[in-house]
Amino acid sequence: MLDVRHLNKRFGSLAVTQDVNLSVARGERRLILGPNGAGKTTLFNLLVGELASDSGEIHLDGERVDRLGVDARARLGLARSYQKNNLFDALSVAENLALAVTAARGLSSNPWRDTHRDASVQEDVERVAAQVGLEARLHHTVSDTAYGERRQLEVGMALASGPKLLMMDEPTSGVGPAMIDGFRQLLQSLPTDLTILIVEHDMDFALDLADRITVLNYGEVVFEGTPSEARESALVREIYLGADDA
Amino acid sequence: MFHQTALKSVTLVILLLGLGAYVQTGGYYGRELVIEACILAMLALSVDVVAGYGGMISMCHGALLGAAAYAFAAMTALLGWPPSLSFVIAIVASTLLATAIGAVSSRTQGIFFIMATLAFGQMVYVMIFDAPMLGGDDGMAGVKRLNLDLVGINFKKSAPFAFACIALLALSYGLAALMLRSGFGRTLSGVKANEDRLRALGVRVWWVKARAFGFSGLLAGIAGVMAAQHTQFVSPELLLWTLSGEALVVVILGGLGTLVGPLVGAIALVFVKHEISSVTHYWHLFIGIALILTVLAGGRGLYGQFEYVVTRARRRRAKDHA
Ligand SMILES: Nc1ncnc2c1ncn2[C@@H]1O[C@H](COP(=O)(O)OP(=O)(O)OP(=O)(O)O)[C@@H](O)[C@H]1O
Ligand SMILES: [Mg+2]
Numbered sequence: 338m339l340d341v342r343h344l345n346k347r348f349g350s351l352a353v354t355q356d357v358n359l360s361v362a363r364g365e366r367r368l369i370l371g372p373n374g375a376g377k378t379t380l381f382n383l384l385v386g387e388l389a390s391d392s393g394e395i396h397l398d399g400e401r402v403d404r405l406g407v408d409a410r411a412r413l414g415l416a417r418s419y420q421k422n423n424l425f426d427a428l429s430v431a432e433n434l435a436l437a438v439t440a441a442r443g444l445s446s447n448p449w450r451d452t453h454r455d456a457s458v459q460e461d462v463e464r465v466a467a468q469v470g471l472e473a474r475l476h477h478t479v480s481d482t483a484y485g486e487r488r489q490l491e492v493g494m495a496l497a498s499g500p501k502l503l504m505m506d507e508p509t510s511g512v513g514p515a516m517i518d519g520f521r522q523l524l525q526s527l528p529t530d531l532t533i534l535i536v537e538h539d540m541d542f543a544l545d546l547a548d549r550i551t552v553l554n555y556g557e558v559v560f561e562g563t564p565s566e567a568r569e570s571a572l573v574r575e576i577y578l579g580a581d582d583a
Numbered sequence: 584m585f586h587q588t589a590l591k592s593v594t595l596v597i598l599l600l601g602l603g604a605y606v607q608t609g610g611y612y613g614r615e616l617v618i619e620a621c622i623l624a625m626l627a628l629s630v631d632v633v634a635g636y637g638g639m640i641s642m643c644h645g646a647l648l649g650a651a652a653y654a655f656a657a658m659t660a661l662l663g664w665p666p667s668l669s670f671v672i673a674i675v676a677s678t679l680l681a682t683a684i685g686a687v688s689s690r691t692q693g694i695f696f697i698m699a700t701l702a703f704g705q706m707v708y709v710m711i712f713d714a715p716m717l718g719g720d721d722g723m724a725g726v727k728r729l730n731l732d733l734v735g736i737n738f739k740k741s742a743p744f745a746f747a748c749i750a751l752l753a754l755s756y757g758l759a760a761l762m763l764r765s766g767f768g769r770t771l772s773g774v775k776a777n778e779d780r781l782r783a784l785g786v787r788v789w790w791v792k793a794r795a796f797g798f799s800g801l802l803a804g805i806a807g808v809m810a811a812q813h814t815q816f817v818s819p820e821l822l823l824w825t826l827s828g829e830a831l832v833v834v835i836l837g838g839l840g841t842l843v844g845p846l847v848g849a850i851a852l853v854f855v856k857h858e859i860s861s862v863t864h865y866w867h868l869f870i871g872i873a874l875i876l877t878v879l880a881g882g883r884g885l886y887g888q889f890e891y892v893v894t895r896a897r898r899r900r901a902k903d904h905a
Contacts, residue, residue: 385783411785423783425776432584436773440784445770446791448798452766498784 338363338532339384339502344393346376346383346556353379354390355556361502361549364529368547369536370567372576376556377536378420381504384534385417386410397502411440414501418491418508420536424479430490431475434462437497461497468526469493470519485512492523503527504534509542517542544568552576584772585636585763590893591843594886598846599753606745614741618813620853621748622806625755626826627833627845629802632759633685634831635840636768637795638775640697643684643704645826647800649817651677651807653711656817659727661716666729666812674804680707681800682793689792701824708822722818726811748809752846755802759842762798771795832870836877838887847886 339361346354353376361367369377382388384395386407395403402410425433435453438461439445444452452458466472469489474482479490492508509517517539524546527533537543544550544564552560552567554576560567567573602617609616626648633639651673658669688699711717728738729747736743762768770791773781778788811817820826829852837848852870859866877884883891 387779387783407779407782408785408787411783417783423777423780425773425780427776428584428773432769436769436781437784439766439770440781440786444766445786446794447766448762448768448794449765451764451769453769494780494784 338398339534340394340396341384342394342396344380344383344395345391346379346388347391353556354383357393357553357556357558359551359558361532361534363532366524366533366535366546366548368543368550368564369534369553370540370543370550370573371553375553377553378506379556380553381417381506381534381536384504385415411498414499415504416495416498416500416502417504418495418506420506420510422484422487422491424487424490424494426480427478429476429478430466430471430482430486430493431462433479433490434465434493434497435459437494438462438465438499441498465493465497468496468523470516470523485516488512489516489519492520496527500531502532502534506536507538508535509537509539521546584769585760585842587760587764588890590890591841594843594889595753595756595846598843598850599749602749602752602850603746606742606749611741614745616853616857617745618741618748618809620850621745621752622810622813623830623833623853624752624846624849625806625809626803626830627837627849628752628755628759628842629799629806630827630830631834631839631842631845632763632799632802633795634834635842635844636763636775637771637792638778639685639689639792639796640700640831641796641799642697642701642824642827642831643707644799644803644830645824645828646704646707646822647677647681647684647803648807648810648826649711649819649822650680650707651804652811652817652821653717653723655808655811656723656726657717660723660725666727670729670808673808674801677804677807678797678801681803682797684800685796686789686793688796689789701827704822704824704827708819708824711822712819718818720819722816722820724816726815726817728812728815744813748813751805751809755805756842756846758798759802763842767791767794832874834884835882836870836874836884838884838890839882841884841887841890844884844886848884851885 341357341359344354344357357380371377383390386405390403394401397413402413435458438458439452466475469492471486471489471493474486479487488508492505495503509520547564550562550564550567551558552573559576560570560573605613606617626644630641630644633641654673654676655669658664658672659666684700684703688696691699712719717723731738738744770786774788774791782788810821833848833852834845838844856866859869
């Protein structure tokens with residue numbers, strides 16, 4: 338469903354994405370590993386269009402998307418969560434999710450009716466809030482919530498847009514073990530036809546959930562394989578554990 | 584996000600009733616002030632929709648008002664078209680013009696957005712100023728007012744005209760409130776708060792901005808048509824960028840992003856200007872000082888500060904009860 342071919346990106350003299358090829362099947366859970374600064378977030382930015390690539394192609398369901406804008410790619414079913422919280426801080430959790438739900442359903446441009454109050458929108462908002470464990474916090478302003486809750490909402494926003502390809506950038510960074518457990522359950526409960534790309538530092542946690550693993554180092558794909566192959570690989574161990582300061 | 588709170592409703596009703604009472608008691612001059620305040624309030628309201636709720640600081644709203652005024656003037660005075668038809672065409676024109684300006688300007692950010700709108704406003708000014716049949720520097724006289732004889736209203740008298748201005752101000756507020764609490768209005772608030780995130784959720788941000796701008800052009804157009812009918816004369820002064828600036832000052836004085844604030848600001852400005860200018864020519868100085876004080880006091884504006892104090896007191900009382 339996702340096909341990345343010979344993708345390149347440089348910041349000045351720094352090559353942050355180098356000839357990256359990536360092929361992800363529908364329903365696959367792909368883990369992206371790599372040390373700090375390996376170019377994982379940059380790869381996400383390139384995929385969703387927040388950064389323009391220097392060369393290479395991105396195909397989603399057979400359609401070439403790398404020349405499309407961020408919003409057009411989102412409408413094709415690409416959604417991401419951010420490594421650094423990127424939310425509507427002055428709005429409530431419910432209002433945040435409703436923005437995502439109405440945008441995904443084409444209800445965000447109705448000038449007559451408060452579509453945020455549509456029963457079907459409310460239903461989706463509550464469902465997603467329950468999925469990410471925020472059902473009790475719906476009416477709290479985001480800026481009044483705890484950091485961990487914002488991380489949950491960050492994932493909720495991506496889920497609420499009903500994506501085909503869900504991309505999560507270190508969704509559990511900075512949260513406690515209980516929340517990591519909740520997150521593991523969430524991932525297991527998601528529909529099996531949802532394709533997921535996940536950047537994660539917690540290796541044990543990630544290896545459990547992934548179908549396949551891609552390791553980036555200095556912007557290059559240096560390994561691709563199954564979790565057990567990754568565990569066996571001396572290269573992965575050296576790069577990942579050697580540079581892992583998280 | 585916008586909520587039509589009880590406080591907003593009560594303040595709005597008091598303002599409108601106050602204006603209405605002044606039409607009855609203020610004499611001819613008082614009615615002129617009410618008309619002036621209503622037109623400025625409609626313009627400020629239209630600016631608040633884009634600036635306060637969409638984060639788009641516009642310097643072309645004076646030109647939008649002026650364009651509608653000129654369109655109405657040209658149709659009634661030059662072409663002899665009926666005022667009612669001209670009214671509709673003029674506000675449709677200002678809506679479309681504003682949508683186009685918004686669509687192009689929304690490709691820019693921050694200071695460049697302001698400059699883009701300023702440039703568009705100046706273009707409108709130059710085009711109208713240079714069109715020989717529109718009177719150039721001299722402007723255009725002979726603008727007709729709506730003819731409401733059929734329903735027994737003599738629109739040539741200042742009292743019915745002043746009441747019509749109040750009614751249109753109320754209508755403009757209602758339309759703006761309706762729009763802001765719709766799904767579209769909520770999206771617009773999202774654009775103001777974090778447009779990149781909305782884009783990542785699949786929203787065509789430029790089109791949201793363009794439509795909000797267009798809606799705001801509709802309100803500015805109503806103000807323009809009433810301005811043209813008021814003096815029955817249009818001149819290039821209506822198109823000056825300083826009018827856009829004055830509208831922004833009114834919005835900030837009254838309370839940016841409060842919707843009621845622009846009405847408070849416009850009424851305050853018109854009446855204070857009247858009082859002070861009978862004493863001294865330096866009334867601009869007083870407005871300037873008021874603006875600086877407003878900004879230093881937290882930038883909430885007259886109504887904004889009032890709303891802030893009331894809400895805080897209410898929250899504190901709720902906390903004490905709990
Ligand atoms: N906008 C930018 N301009 C210049 N350099 C950048 C920019 N964004 C990222 N970089 C650089 O590109 C490299 C890759 O950064 P990226 O954020 O993609 O790494 P990452 O793998 O996500 O790291 P982390 O694990 O710390 O999140 C880093 O060296 C970073 O400093
Ligand atoms: Mg990163």
